[in-house]
Amino acid sequence: MSEPTAAPAAPASAGKPRSLWQDTWDILKHRKIFWISFALLIMFLVMAAFPSLFTSKSPEYATLAKSMEPPSSDAWFGYDLQGRDVFARTIYGARTSIIVGVLATVGTVLLGGVVGVIAAYRGRWLDSLLSRIGEIFLGVPYVLGAIIILGSVAPVQSNPGKTMIMTVVIVVLAVLGWPVLARIARSAVIQAKHQDYVQAARALGAGPFRIVFKHLLPNSLAPILVYATITVGSYIGAEATLSLLGIGLRTPVISWGIAIADHTRYIRTGAHAMLFPAAFLSLCVLTFVMLGEAVRDALDPKLR
């Protein structure tokens, strides 16, 4: 966004060589956008961990007489269709969305990372095979794949438990999302594979595990990390989209997506019940996207 005010500090003339992460940090700490997204991230994490810090009201307590009341000094965000406090439900919704986003990303990174590293490290027929399988998964459009899997495993009419449906949504997001990460990991490892230090490690008799974990992974981590941060944001959006379609998370769970889905029909009479959760959802996605982009810009020497 804004140009760094000071030119990136020239490497100290003497002493220790500087690592990529040190350089990145030097740039990041001068970036306003990094600190804004970092502060927002902390806020959302605290909100997810201790929602009662933000509101004393219960997200489950409903007064039907107050159904769809607009925002007031009593309830900042108004009341929803069931007469529940929208502010409390929005605060409590952070937890589900962030858990789903983070765990689905962890799943994607593990699955895609393992496949990508194996494909790149082994090469030859295994590489082509894994790449073809990735292409097949990539060919299934995202929304459609999720609809098919979720529609079969947890159809619209069914009423699965809270943990069960969250697990299914996480697994679906990871299963459909891994090929992109596998490609990133694969190309990062292929680039690092022929470097001298890897050859040296091999010459010293290091086994494949040691080479991958000690040498290849640390040097391929940057692009994976950046992609993962942005992915958390897009998975939070994807979770809400699936909830909106009625095949993702369901009602006993409190989430932004469900809050929006429950009130889409009342857009003319009480948009507040939908707009506030939507605003929090968008802000949360924005936080992760901004953070990921700030780190990527700092890491990428081409943009300096």
Next chain:
Amino acid sequence: MGRYAIRRLLQLIPVLLGTTFLINYMVWQLPGDPFAARCGQRPCPDAYINAMRAEFGLDQPIIVQYWHFLKNLLTGDLGVNFNNVSVASQLAESWPITVRLGLMAVAIEAVIGIVAGVLSGLKRGGFLDNVITISTLILLSLPVFVTGFLLQWLLGVQLDLIKPTVSDGAPFVELIVPAFVLASLNLAFTARLTRTSIIENRRSDYVRTAIAKGLSNRRVVGVHLLRNSLIPALTFIGTEVGSLMSGAIITEGIYNINGIGGLLWRAVNDHDFTIVVPIASLLVLVYLLANLLVDLLYGVLDPRIRYE
């Protein structure tokens, strides 16, 4: 070029087979009874389930089922849904509407995205660049349905500028806002990709040469810079056509458009997957062909890329 195209077409076949097999597998083989919701509140009688399983071939092994699917697909027979309505006729009604919506979205994303990307890339750090970077960031963080509801609420309900829902037959004018919503996320990506590659290429030697030999600014940007910088944006637009069209399910739901999205939506709610498989296969085909088209266009944009 011709030989390359043919080879690429042949390479599509295994991916197409794999993907359609995967879709067939997911629809029919995953746990959960496909006929569970056919009898209302009470469980279906065994006789009915057995009859339906036999009719849709579910009692046969998956490979045999897949073979039947392929055979039917190649002969143009898409079968009937659970209510005995021909799938092909349903598709024929809704496909053109979604194609129109999708093409409009692609046009919007390509034109606005590339123009915005070029403008902000050329004046890096300037006012316009900051405005465009911030607005693309906002578009990126708004899930498509939020953009959709927001515009529907703002333009349709509050300002009364558009009809909140699209009327029957989906006339061109009423589709503009839904198409913009559908394109919004990709538009932001396209603008950013274009911006990045414009910034990178502006420093390249051929641009300096072009300026040095006295070409007008318009020619340097329009011919030399733009042509080389379009490749990432074009790749992105091409590879995303498939998911754009499947994302239409959300846009079509919000604006009540009778395209394949609406069809899919009703099918999922009725738990009737007979139409999901052909739609999914069709979308996969669109995705693969769009990718192929992009690969072939590379050579047009960048003569250094040769097909052997």
